[in-house]
Amino acid sequence: xxxxxxxxxxxxxxxxxxxxxxxxxxxxxxxxxxxxxxxxxxxxxxxxxxxxxxxxxxxxxxxxxxxxxxxxxxxxxxxxxxxxxxxxxxxxxxxxxxxxxxxxxxxxxxxxxxxxxxxxxxxxxxxxxxxxxxxxxxxxxxxxxxxxxxxxxxxxxxxxxxxxxxxxxxxxxxxxxxxxxxxxxxxxxxxxxxxxxxxxxxxxxxxxxxxxxxxxxxxxxxxxxxxxxxxxxxxxxxxxxxxxxxxxxxxxxxxxxxxxxxxxxxxxxxxxxxxxxxxxxxxxxxxxxxxxxxxxxxxxxxxxxxxxxxxxxxxxxxxxxxxxxxxxxxxxxxxxxxxxxxxxxxxxxxxxxxxxxxxxxxxxxxxxxxxxxxxxxxxxxxxxxxxxxxxxxxxxxxxxxxxxxxxxxxxxxxxxxxxxxxxxxxxxxxxxxxxxxxxxxxxxxxxxxxxxxxxxxxxxxxxxxxxxxxxxxxxxxxxxxxxxxxxxxxxxxxxxxxxxxxxxxxxxxxxxxxxxxxxxxxxxxxxxxxxxxxxxxxxxxxxxxxxxxxxxxxxxxxxxxxxxxxxxxxxxxxxxxxxxxxxxxxxxxxxxxxxxxxxxxxxxxxxxxxxxx
Amino acid sequence: xxxxxxxxxxxxxxxxxxxxxxxxxxxxxxxxxxxxxxxxxxxxxxxxxxxxxxxxxxxxxxxxxxxxxxxxxxxxxxxxxxxxxxxxxxxxxxxxxxxxxxxxxxxxxxxxxxxxxxxxxxxxxxxxxxxxxxxxxxxxxxxxxxxxxxxxxxxxxxxxxxxxxxxxxxxxxxxxxxxxxxxxxxxxxxxxxxxxxxxxxxxxxxxxxxxxxxxxxxxxxxxxxxxxxxxxx
Amino acid sequence: xxxxxxxxxxxxxxxxxxxxxxxxxxxxxxxxxxxxxxxxxxxxxxxxxxxxxxxxxxxxxxxxxxxxxxxxxxxxxxxxxxxxxxxxxxxxxxxxxxxxxxxxxxxxxxxxxxxxxx
Numbered sequence: 031x032x033x034x035x036x037x038x039x040x041x042x043x044x045x046x047x048x049x050x051x052x053x054x055x056x057x058x059x060x061x062x063x064x065x066x067x068x069x070x071x072x073x074x075x076x077x078x079x080x081x082x083x084x085x086x087x088x089x090x091x092x093x094x095x096x097x098x099x100x101x102x103x104x105x106x107x108x109x110x111x112x113x114x115x116x117x118x119x120x121x122x123x124x125x126x127x128x129x130x131x132x133x134x135x136x137x138x139x140x141x142x143x144x145x146x147x148x149x150x151x152x153x154x155x156x157x158x159x160x161x162x163x164x165x166x167x168x169x170x171x172x173x174x175x176x177x178x179x180x181x182x183x184x185x186x187x188x189x190x191x192x193x194x195x196x197x198x199x200x201x202x203x204x205x206x207x208x209x210x211x212x213x214x215x216x217x218x219x220x221x222x223x224x225x226x227x228x229x230x231x232x233x234x235x236x237x238x239x240x241x242x243x244x245x246x247x248x249x250x251x252x253x254x255x256x257x258x259x260x261x262x263x264x265x266x267x268x269x270x271x272x273x274x275x276x277x278x279x280x281x282x283x284x285x286x287x288x289x290x291x292x293x294x295x296x297x298x299x300x301x302x303x304x305x306x307x308x309x310x311x312x313x314x315x316x317x318x319x320x321x322x323x324x325x326x327x328x329x330x331x332x333x334x335x336x337x338x339x340x341x342x343x344x345x346x347x348x349x350x351x352x353x354x355x356x357x358x359x360x361x362x363x364x365x366x367x368x369x370x371x372x373x374x375x376x377x378x379x380x381x382x383x384x385x386x387x388x389x390x391x392x393x394x395x396x397x398x399x400x401x402x403x404x405x406x407x408x409x410x411x412x413x414x415x416x417x418x419x420x421x422x423x424x425x426x427x428x429x430x431x432x433x434x435x436x437x438x439x440x441x442x443x444x445x446x447x448x449x450x451x452x453x454x455x456x457x458x459x460x461x462x463x464x465x466x467x468x469x470x471x472x473x474x475x476x477x478x479x480x481x482x483x484x485x486x487x488x489x490x491x492x493x494x495x496x497x498x499x500x501x502x503x504x505x506x507x508x509x510x511x512x513x514x515x516x517x518x519x520x521x522x523x524x525x526x527x528x529x530x531x532x533x534x535x536x537x538x539x540x541x542x543x544x545x546x547x548x549x550x551x552x553x554x555x556x557x558x559x560x561x562x563x564x565x566x567x568x569x570x571x572x573x574x575x576x577x578x579x580x581x582x583x584x585x586x587x588x589x590x591x592x593x594x595x596x597x598x599x600x601x602x603x604x605x606x607x608x609x610x611x612x613x614x615x616x617x618x619x620x621x622x623x624x625x626x627x628x629x630x631x632x633x634x635x636x637x638x639x640x641x642x643x
Numbered sequence: 644x645x646x647x648x649x650x651x652x653x654x655x656x657x658x659x660x661x662x663x664x665x666x667x668x669x670x671x672x673x674x675x676x677x678x679x680x681x682x683x684x685x686x687x688x689x690x691x692x693x694x695x696x697x698x699x700x701x702x703x704x705x706x707x708x709x710x711x712x713x714x715x716x717x718x719x720x721x722x723x724x725x726x727x728x729x730x731x732x733x734x735x736x737x738x739x740x741x742x743x744x745x746x747x748x749x750x751x752x753x754x755x756x757x758x759x760x761x762x763x764x765x766x767x768x769x770x771x772x773x774x775x776x777x778x779x780x781x782x783x784x785x786x787x788x789x790x791x792x793x794x795x796x797x798x799x800x801x802x803x804x805x806x807x808x809x810x811x812x813x814x815x816x817x818x819x820x821x822x823x824x825x826x827x828x829x830x831x832x833x834x835x836x837x838x839x840x841x842x843x844x845x846x847x848x849x850x851x852x853x854x855x856x857x858x859x860x861x862x863x864x865x866x867x868x869x870x871x872x873x874x875x876x
Numbered sequence: 877x878x879x880x881x882x883x884x885x886x887x888x889x890x891x892x893x894x895x896x897x898x899x900x901x902x903x904x905x906x907x908x909x910x911x912x913x914x915x916x917x918x919x920x921x922x923x924x925x926x927x928x929x930x931x932x933x934x935x936x937x938x939x940x941x942x943x944x945x946x947x948x949x950x951x952x953x954x955x956x957x958x959x960x961x962x963x964x965x966x967x968x969x970x971x972x973x974x975x976x977x978x979x980x981x982x983x984x985x986x987x988x989x990x991x992x993x994x
Contacts, residue, residue: 185737185772186736186737191771194771194772199771200771201769201770201771202769202770202771202842203770203771203772206837207775207779207836207837207840208833208834208836208837208840210736210771211736211739211774211779211780211829211833211836212829212833213736214736214737214739214740214774215739215740215743215780215827215828215829217740266738266741267691267720267741267745268720269718269720273692273693273694273697274693274738294735294737295693295735295737295738295741296693296694296732296733296735296738297735297737297772298694298733298735298768298770298772298773299768299770299771299772299773302770302771303768303770314767315767317695318694318695318767321694321695321698322698365698380705381705381706384701384702384705384706384707385705385706385707387702388702388705388707391702401699401791401793402695402698402699402791403695403790403791638693638694639694639695
């Protein structure tokens with residue numbers, strides 16, 4: 031049992047005081063000193079992040095400097111995203127960085143001319159960049175030199191309609207629907223497996239079956255009793271992969287030698303579709319990404335747009351959004367608990383947690399009419415005010431929830447079978463976790479106390495009393511314990527918040543942003559005019575860009591938005607934490623047994639909707 | 644029994660006033676009754692759950708909505724032991740061949756429920772990556788509207804499948820029609836796919852993308868389908 | 877004495893007939909529509925890579941063999957347990973000797989590392 035109790039708790043990661051001007055930031059000063067001529071612009075984004083535009087050729091050096099220099103130490107790569115602002119000029123690549131030690135956020139911006147869409151890969155500095163760069167390649171065609179395996183990640187392997195997120199790519203694709211269906215159904219075996227996998231199975235012409243790099247049996251006599259290595263697929267249709275995830279496993283008996291995840295089986299084109307929707311019309315799309323805790327996405331997205339608009343939500347709205355966030359954190363963790371326990375065999379817990387989730391669904395339904403797809407925020411406020419009696423019902427639910435969590439703990443925590451399945455499975459230490467870009471309970475279980483609610487408080491989280499649980503070893507059992515404790519802390523926050531809901535309007539009283547009350551719109555001509563304008567033209571968000579993040583159930587949920595003054599987003603990026611967390615799965619499972627894949631996969635808590643988007 | 648079949652509108656040849664089977668089927672009506680009763684009360688679903696609808700399907704299997712009272716609580720993740728495929732969630736072009744392969748690998752008798760708007764028609768995603776209705780790929784028996792449909796809707800769909808099974812006959816080969824040449828191929832011919840996947844309603848208003856053209860003022864004539872097709876290339 | 881065995885024979889025959897009836901009825905009611913794709917091994921909907929007839933490690937075989945031996949031992953316990961009282965002390969000592977012999981085998985397997993997976 032991993033019972034080494036830490037003698038000293040790690041420090042809570044807290045964000046530094048925001049600087050007033052971008053030039054005053056430590057990182058910008060150091061970058062200017064070192065890369066002077068290569069920097070073509072410095073500005074501040076609406077949430078206080080300095081944005082440094084740097085020449086594409088120097089990006090790699092700058093990232094290396096920012097990571098290794100002691101005064102900078104930007105050790106967490108949060109996001110690499112592409113953006114096509116339209117027109118013929120450039121494609122942007124954003125690098126969003128966070129420093130755990132100093133509590134600073136920074137963005138590097140590279141403008142790539144269409145004639146030369148290439149930049150050096152950052153994988154050797156931040157392993158988290160592996161999948162993030164593959165996605166930018168897949169969606170924009172930017173080639174990252176030096177990337178070990180630059181191939182499509184979300185689109186099918188033989189996709190040749192083009193690069194979807196470019197502005198000249200039509201929403202429905204270039205081919206006709208029947209052609210798209212024909213191509214989809216005519217994929218060959220070579221299309222579906224990567225070169226590495228074909229090599230592992232010995233099917234690449236002219237090459238014998240490649241051995242996975244274990245290195246252990248160099249020079250030893252060939253073991254004639256050893257079995258041959260098998261390459262099998264786990265998923266995409268599988269009960270324990272938590273969605274349509276495909277893992278290609280090379281096995282030696284029961285031991286995993288190599289694990290290669292394939293995603294994209296649920297790639298819905300959210301980011302592309304949202305470029306064709308008005309700002310408020312994007313909200314229903316945000317439900318469908320992390321469908322296990324939908325209001326967190328609604329709230330995060332609305333917060334991001336409101337920061338671009340410069341709108342401050344009302345105190346009542348703030349508390350209501352906080353209550354909804356914590357309720358959805360419970361919703362997400364309860365599902366993780368139920369399905370995770372069921373994956374390792376404890377089916378009863380599934381039924382208990384789903385019963386609690388039904389109670390939370392009743393609250394969802396009473397508030398907004400939907401159980402899962404809630405679409406509960408609007409830019410500047412909420413869909414409606416709380417119904418009468420909702421707060422009492424919520425209080426009753428929250429008070430009863432502790433009993434269910436206790437029941438689940440009684441069944442699982444000290445259960446020797448559960449411990450045997452989870453203890454010392456999928457271990458990842460703090461340093462490795464940071465390199466892989468893990469966030470959320472996965473990072474906290476490895477011993478780093480980073481929670482966006484504490485580091486960069488939003489929605490008034492700094493006024494509430496709650497703790498951030500951390501683990502010691504970073505195995506699946508620690509991740510389990512961290513999430514169980516997080517549920518208790520969420521209940522604690524809710525019990526405080528439910529007593530603090532102030533009276534007042536729920537929506538901002540700004541007719542340019544949010545619809546006025548219906549009674550006003552029916553009686554006053556000004557209100558009717560602003561209602562008309564908002565409905566017909568949509569919210570006009572002034573030109574600008576922002577990268578805004580909140581603490582979602584699975585990690586740090588980021589929204590990268592670019593606005594051009596119109597009613598629709600130019601770029602609407604959703605940094606789903608599970609996308610980055612899943613890239614660490616091969617590290618967690620290689621060398622373990624097949625049953626450990628299930629346990630490790632359940633413990634990192636992924637949802638394919640936000641991975642594939 | 645033929646009255647039951649007349650009640651349900653169906654896509655395939657069964658139902659309505661068509662095809663009561665070869666003349667000799669009157670001899671085995673009781674056998675049909677027993678076989679159909681046992682088949683419909685022990686449907687083993689194969690959940691091909693991809694997205695949000697899968698969560699509602701899991702909720703249907705939970706204690707509040709309890710699919711077990713219909714005999715369908717044994718979710719079979721292997722197609723070999725399943726009767727009923729429930730496609731719950733949006734299906735991408737990347738997932739389409741897998742859906743078809745798994746359908747082909749299910750032994751007869753088999754039925755399919757297309758759960759949710761995305762599986763039935765592409766839903767709110769009329770774009771480059773989502774199949775605009777899984778009936779382009781596999782034959783579907785019951786479509787469930789909703790985004791996501793409530794568990795009660797899924798149970799109603801299950802009951803509709805049960806009604807359909809009630810009206811079947813062992814002597815009628817149409818019910819279990821499955822040509823080996825059709826394995827791996829699409830379910831609808833290309834002309835039919837073009838017909839059902841035409842943009843309509845809100846899908847026609849997708850020609851104004853921000854960043855490329857000014858999208859501030861509303862200009863209704865630009866939303867016409869001709870403008871859309873112009874934008875396609 | 878033979879009277880006791882009539883029951884066993886009837887059970888055997890009825891068992892055969894019942895299972896035969898199930899198989900026959902299923903065959904008559906079935907719809908057999910084979911195809912090449914349907915007969916392929918199921919691998920989550922993807923083309924399987926590599927042959928299933930590859931050599932597998934001998935540790936699977938060892939575990940299976942140990943299981944069979946101790947499972948048969950357990951089966952031997954059952955009739956002994958039924959007439960335990962009639963056999964008295966003699967039966968108890970005899971069963972202890974039986975268990976001891978098998979325990980020596982278990983100790984050997986344990987010491988040789990056959991119970992370790994890796």
